[in-house]
Amino acid sequence: MSADTSLPAYPSPRRARYSQAIIVAIAFFTAMDIYIISLLVEPIKHELALTDVQVGLANTTVLYGAYALFCIPMGLLVDRSNRVRMLAAAMLLWCVGLLLTALSKGLWLLVASKAVLGIANAITLPACMSLLADYFPPGRRAMATTSYGIGQGIGQAGAIFIGGLGLGALTQLAAGGSDLLFGLTPWRLVSLGFAIAGILLVPAVLSLREPVRMEVEQQGGGSARELWAYRGFLVPLLAGTTFLSGMSTGILSWMPPALTRIYGQEPGDFATWFGTVSLVSVLAGMVAGGRLSEYFRQREGRGSVMRPAAFAALLCVPASFVAMMPDLVWFAAAAIVFTIAFAVAITIPMIAINFRIPNELRGAVMGLYIVTVSLGGAAAAPLVAMASAAFGGDAMLGQGMAAVGAPFALLAALAFWWASRSGNTSPATAPGTA
Numbered sequence: 001m002s003a004d005t006s007l008p009a010y011p012s013p014r015r016a017r018y019s020q021a022i023i024v025a026i027a028f029f030t031a032m033d034i035y036i037i038s039l040l041v042e043p044i045k046h047e048l049a050l051t052d053v054q055v056g057l058a059n060t061t062v063l064y065g066a067y068a069l070f071c072i073p074m075g076l077l078v079d080r081s082n083r084v085r086m087l088a089a090a091m092l093l094w095c096v097g098l099l100l101t102a103l104s105k106g107l108w109l110l111v112a113s114k115a116v117l118g119i120a121n122a123i124t125l126p127a128c129m130s131l132l133a134d135y136f137p138p139g140r141r142a143m144a145t146t147s148y149g150i151g152q153g154i155g156q157a158g159a160i161f162i163g164g165l166g167l168g169a170l171t172q173l174a175a176g177g178s179d180l181l182f183g184l185t186p187w188r189l190v191s192l193g194f195a196i197a198g199i200l201l202v203p204a205v206l207s208l209r210e211p212v213r214m215e216v217e218q219q220g221g222g223s224a225r226e227l228w229a230y231r232g233f234l235v236p237l238l239a240g241t242t243f244l245s246g247m248s249t250g251i252l253s254w255m256p257p258a259l260t261r262i263y264g265q266e267p268g269d270f271a272t273w274f275g276t277v278s279l280v281s282v283l284a285g286m287v288a289g290g291r292l293s294e295y296f297r298q299r300e301g302r303g304s305v306m307r308p309a310a311f312a313a314l315l316c317v318p319a320s321f322v323a324m325m326p327d328l329v330w331f332a333a334a335a336i337v338f339t340i341a342f343a344v345a346i347t348i349p350m351i352a353i354n355f356r357i358p359n360e361l362r363g364a365v366m367g368l369y370i371v372t373v374s375l376g377g378a379a380a381a382p383l384v385a386m387a388s389a390a391f392g393g394d395a396m397l398g399q400g401m402a403a404v405g406a407p408f409a410l411l412a413a414l415a416f417w418w419a420s421r422s423g424n425t426s427p428a429t430a431p432g433t434a
Contacts, residue, residue: 011211016135019211020144022204023128024151026087029201030124031155033094033117033194034063043187048106058110066118068374074119075126075367079360083127088205090127091198093120098195102188126366133354133362134211142297142305145351146290149343153282213359227361232422234357234365237306238372240415241349244313245376247408248342250384251320254401255335258323261397263331274335281336285312285343292344293351305352306420312344313413320405323398345412352419380404 010016044050050058078086093116100113128148136144184192227234259265259274292308319338325331349369357365388400 009212010137010214011135011209015209016140016144019131019135019208020147022201022208023132024147025201025204026091026124026128027148027151028155028158029194029198030094030121031152032158033098033198034121035156036190036194043185044104044110047185047187048104048110050107054107058107058114062111063114063118063121064374064377066115067121068371070119070122071126071370072364072367074122075363075365075370078123078126078130078363078366082210083131084205084208084210086123087127087131087208088202090120090123091202091205093117093123095195095198095202098191098198102184102191102195122367122370125370126363129350129354129366130359130362131208131211133359134214138297138355139294141354142294142351143290145354146286146347149286149347149350150283153279153286153343156279156282226358227364230357230361233419234368236415236418236422237349237352238368240309240313240412240419241346241369242372242376243408243412243415244342244345245373246380246383247313247316247320247376247405247412248346248380249377250380250404250408251316251322251338251401252342254384254397255322258397258401259331261394262323263328265328273332277332277336278339281339282343285340286347288340289344289347290351293348297355304420305355306348306416309345309348309352310413310416310420312341312348313409313416315341316345316409317406317413320409321398321402323401345416349416376408380408 011019074086097113097116097120100109100116104110104113129145132144132148133141256274289308289312293305296304296307316338319334319341322331322334322338325334350366353362353365353369383404384397384400386400387403388394388397391399391403
């Protein structure tokens, strides 16, 4: 019997790899843009005469607030529209946001620029994840999805190396009396330079071909009824990502202050070794997450893809005591274990969504995923400060980190295990399922 040639085919491996390279470049660029904010805080604050509260509101709260607010509507649009065009529009929005940043003369234009960047980011992740799922068949999809996270990890490092070195060089030129472009100060030139780089990416994005939507169960976009049918898998998965995000924020964001307060390390002392450890650990964890999820999928079925995430989250429980280690060597060892385990755990849910959820719902589910990550991260940082105060103050930061990180890690592990137990069966009530 001849093969059914009426079924749509995945793009050729060459076309898929080309598209993957552009999507990874987008991940690198957007992550670098977001993380370079930390390098520009001080010069922005001083030139615009802002307070710590104002600059924090503009640079983080507004950006992530817009990201969370628009991710579900943008995800629904991804499920129904041409994703390549949406990505091109997102890149143009990135450039507009960066240009507004470079031109900001006060708080409100800076706030507007970060809101634009947040909206652009709300388009980028759902569109990229949906495209990757249609460029690669299931047997090659896990590592393809992981590559997006790898691009983000390299982008974070690139923000430090490229942004930091560029800002430093421009600052030296300005201090030496050099006439900078149009009289713009160094931080404005950095933002302008990234805006120009983003424009150069737009033609590459438009060179992508919109792939046929594969694994579609309901034409014309998914319905709320169809989404509800996957609640047995999505509820524990999204609960797990909420707890996992809270755990990571409660530990990773407080590691640098812990190094200073508890171990007597100044930023100049730990920047090189801690930055290298973080980058290598994140990349190793993401690659391992992709490999493990594919191994479990082939061996035990698509539901078991979440099982390594549960084990990795459980490993984060003892590693959450990182800032209670007796010396710097033990701190570094615990930080490596924590970062690798977290990278494994955070990589796998996106892979599982691309395997488990039908095409017409993936954008909406990615939007929900972003909301849970944002909520978990927003809650954890102040909880650590409150826990440290309850234990006795700043000197008890390690105890505060463990008090938040360890329970959140345990809850994430239990939720991911629950998701792995419910993921191998198709919901009988889903439209189009047999």
